Amino acid sequence: MNKTISDIAQMAGVAKSTVSRFLNGGSVSEDTRQKIERIIKQYNYVPNTFAQSLKAKKTSIIGTVVPRLDSYATSQTLIGIDEELRGLQYQMLIANTSQDMQREIDAIYDFARQKVSGIILLAAEITDAHLKAIEDIQLPVLLVGQQHELLHSLIHNDEQAGYLMGKYVVEQGHRDIVYMGVSEKDQAVGIHRKQGFKRAIDECSDCTVRYYETSFKMSEAVLTAAEILQEKRPSLIVAATDNIAMGVMKTASFQKVRIPQQMSVAGFGGYDITEMIHPTLTTVKYHYLQAGKLAASHISKLVKGESISQHTVMDVELIPRESVDKI
Incomplete structure (x- = not known):
C-alpha cells in the first residue's frame, strides 16, 4: 500500500x-x-501533488547522475554536457554514486525533490528499481552509455567498436589472442563490445581466443594480466578499455615483456594519454565530449516537450598505433 x-x-x-x-x-x-x-x-x-508541482515549477537545472568521477569517459562526457547546457541557459547538478546502484536510485529521487527540469543518467545497468523511480518522478530522463527500450537513450556503437578491433587484429596476423572484458552487468562494455569482437573472430577460421573478466580499475587489470601471463603469453591482449590496456602494459613492463615485439596490446576509448605513452596504444576512439553535448541538447528538447529519436547511436573510430605488431 x-x-x-x-x-x-x-x-x-x-x-x-x-x-x-x-x-x-x-x-x-x-x-x-x-x-x-x-x-x-x-x-x-513521491506524492502525486509533489510530482505535479515539479511540472508546474520547472527550474533551469539539469541533474546528471554518474557512476564515478575518476573516469576519462565520464569527465569528458560531463564537460560536453556542461558546455552545451550553459549555451542553452541551463545549469548542471552532478550526483556521483561511486558505482553503488542504490545511490543511483536515491539520486533520481533526490533530484526530483530539488525540482530539476530533467535528468541525464549514466548507469551501467537499468533495473526495475530504476524504471520505477523514473516513472515516479514524472520528469524527462535521458540514458547515456546504455540502451533500454522504455527510455530515451544515447549510446556509443560498442558492437561496431568490438568488430572493428577484432577485424583489425586478425588482419595483422594475430591468432593466439586474449580478450580481457568486464562484468556483463554492464551491457555496453561487458556484452555488446565483446559480442562485436567475437563476430569478427568468428570470421577467422584459425583464431584461438581466451576470454577473461576483470574490473574497470587499472590496479585489478594489473593483477589479472599477471595471471594470464603466468599461464601462457598470447601474441595479443585486447582489453575492454584503455585503462585495462594500460594495466596490461604495466604488468608487461614488470615482467620485462616487450610491447609490441613480444606481445601486442589494444584497448577501447581513445583516452588522450594513450597517444602520450610509449608505445602509443592502438584503440577505438569514442567521442565522449560530443556525446555529452548531444545529450544536453536532447534533454533540453525533452524538457520543452519536443520529440527526439528514442535511441541515438554515436560513431566510433579505430586508431591503429604502435602497440599492435603485424605478424
Whole structure:
C-alpha cells in the first residue's frame, strides 16, 4: 500500500506540515530532515501533488547522475554536457554514486525533490528499481552509455567498436589472442563490445581466443594480466578499455615483456594519454565530449516537450598505433 504524507509524518514523529515544508525545500532541523529522508527513501515515496508541482515549477537545472568521477569517459562526457547546457541557459547538478546502484536510485529521487527540469543518467545497468523511480518522478530522463527500450537513450556503437578491433587484429596476423572484458552487468562494455569482437573472430577460421573478466580499475587489470601471463603469453591482449590496456602494459613492463615485439596490446576509448605513452596504444576512439553535448541538447528538447529519436547511436573510430605488431 502506498504511503501518504500523513503516514510519513506519523512515522517520523512530526507534523504533516513539517513533511510538506521539507518536500517543498523549506527549513527543518537536521535531525528531522534525516528522519524524513530515511523514511521517504525506505518507501520510495513521491506524492502525486509533489510530482505535479515539479511540472508546474520547472527550474533551469539539469541533474546528471554518474557512476564515478575518476573516469576519462565520464569527465569528458560531463564537460560536453556542461558546455552545451550553459549555451542553452541551463545549469548542471552532478550526483556521483561511486558505482553503488542504490545511490543511483536515491539520486533520481533526490533530484526530483530539488525540482530539476530533467535528468541525464549514466548507469551501467537499468533495473526495475530504476524504471520505477523514473516513472515516479514524472520528469524527462535521458540514458547515456546504455540502451533500454522504455527510455530515451544515447549510446556509443560498442558492437561496431568490438568488430572493428577484432577485424583489425586478425588482419595483422594475430591468432593466439586474449580478450580481457568486464562484468556483463554492464551491457555496453561487458556484452555488446565483446559480442562485436567475437563476430569478427568468428570470421577467422584459425583464431584461438581466451576470454577473461576483470574490473574497470587499472590496479585489478594489473593483477589479472599477471595471471594470464603466468599461464601462457598470447601474441595479443585486447582489453575492454584503455585503462585495462594500460594495466596490461604495466604488468608487461614488470615482467620485462616487450610491447609490441613480444606481445601486442589494444584497448577501447581513445583516452588522450594513450597517444602520450610509449608505445602509443592502438584503440577505438569514442567521442565522449560530443556525446555529452548531444545529450544536453536532447534533454533540453525533452524538457520543452519536443520529440527526439528514442535511441541515438554515436560513431566510433579505430586508431591503429604502435602497440599492435603485424605478424
